[in-house]
Amino acid sequence: MNNKILNTSQIKQADQHAVDKLGISSIDLMEKAATQFVNAIIPFIHGKPKIHIFCGTGNNGGDGFAVARLLKDKNLAVSVYYLAGDGEPSADCVLNQKRFADFKILEQESDFPVLQPDDVVIDALLGAGLNRPVEGILKSLILHINQAQATVLSIDMPSGLACDEWFENATCIQADFTGTFERPKRTFFLKETADFVGNWEVIPIGLNSDFMDSLESKDFYLTEDFFKNYVVPRSRFSHKGTYGHAMLIAGSKGKMGAAVLSSKAAMRSGLGLLTVHIPSLGMDILQTAVPEAMCEPDYQTDFSTKIESDLSIFSAIGAGPGMGNNEGTKTVLEQLFDSKAKLVLDADALNVLANHAELLKKLPINTILTPHPKEFERLCGKSINTFERLTLQRKFAQENRCILVLKDAITSIAMPNGDVFFNTTGNPGMATAGSGDVLTGITTGLLAQGYEPESAALLAVFFHGKAGDQAALVLGENQIIASDIIQHVRIEIK
Secondary structure, eight states, rough: OBOOOOOOOHHHHHHHHHHHHHHOOOHHHHHHHHHHHHHHHHHHTOSOOOEEEEEEEHHHHHHHHHHHHHHHHTTEEEEEOOOOOOOOOOOOHHHHHHHSSEEEEOOGGGGGOOTTOOOTTEESSOOOOOOSSOOOHHHHHHHHHHHHSSSEEEEEETTOSSSSSSOOOOOOOSSSEEEEEEEEEEGGGSHHHHHHHEEEEEEEOOOHHHHHHSSOSSSSEEEEEGTTTTSSSOOOOGGGGGGOOOEEEEEOTHHHHHHHHHHHHHHHHSSSSEEEOOOGHHHHHHHHHHHTTTEEEEESSSSOOOOOOGGGOEEEEETTTTTOOOOHHHHHHHHHHTEEEOOOOOOOHHHHHHHHHHHHTTTTTTTEEEOOOHHHHHHHHSSSHHHHHHHHHHHHHHHHHOEEEEESSEEOOOOOOOOOEEOOOOOOOOTTTHHHHHHHHHHHHHHTTTTHHHHHHHHHHHHHHHHHHHHHHHHGGOOOHHHHHHTTTOOOOO
């Protein structure tokens, strides 16, 4: 699996492995990194009048000098600035300085260049090895760059940002684009730090993937390549029974739209059969809006209180969207927990779970929970930042042997074994009413089709986000509603 996120120490190990075992010299590795970075930034520098490259003393600075030379060879207007530190520069940084000797040393703030809005800044001050907040003239330089309106491109990491942790009130480069080598870093995926990175792209530089995959890590990121062997193709001779029978328990008075959205999304996932348990007031609504679904009315008019069906006939059950939070809802959950069915719990089902701690002890193994941040807080407790929240998420999933999907700008999926997967699809336009109901429907539909709970959760999150991205391309982020996401759901790898 080549989607492991590595920590600072492991990145150094991978670099050293390339030098020791693959016969690649460190300076040649740096040259390849610089070449690949230049290829990645061509769209950003095209037509720009001036490129300013700021280099530090470490290997990141060496990358910057190499990038400067390659851009100069393309007849681009390049100015290079070197910020010497207290320690000795790295050997490869010194060598690349000699290869590109036309640079200005920054000794005080008055040496800082004027940056124009049309300029490009390439940040090569600090790399992945940072272990403390920046200070002094380096901090002043970062603030100077951030205050300009130039386009900022960071090599591997925005300077001032650590790979693995967050320093309170840290000063970091605010990059528009980060070309990161071989793997993204953990801080790319957490709220306090992700905005510094801007758009990012993984740039391969020739490190050994098998070696990196052999290193111990509990953090992963999702890409389309990750799912190459996940999606099961449909057989020509299959029928609706082949693709599972799911139940959704959703809707209450004034919230039947949640039942409609989750039901449509479940069917769009490729599900064969769907039964929706709803309060009796919702019968006409659901049978009109989702004619593909079968309806089972509760004897209560406004909310659900008891499932009359034999739950053993369903290959998966999803509960929660718009369902209400009352004693009747608790009774329904108790039925589900006793059924031993594969479960997806969202929204009001999670709120009931949070209010009745005794139910948590009965939670079936590998149940998929899909809270948004406030629901997560009610379920798992408060946290001071998303780093602490991630620890709570991982711990909750392990202790309760469940799969915890925390829906946020960057959705994370914690597994019972402590692994956490960060999603890379989705956009701000998906922050709209009903988006979570759509995810519940997709997840339930995939679970019913026979995907293992871990696979169903990962597939649902990734392709839900991808559907939102496609909707944004068609409509624009500001125009997306949850129904648009459903229209673009495609569980397929091209």
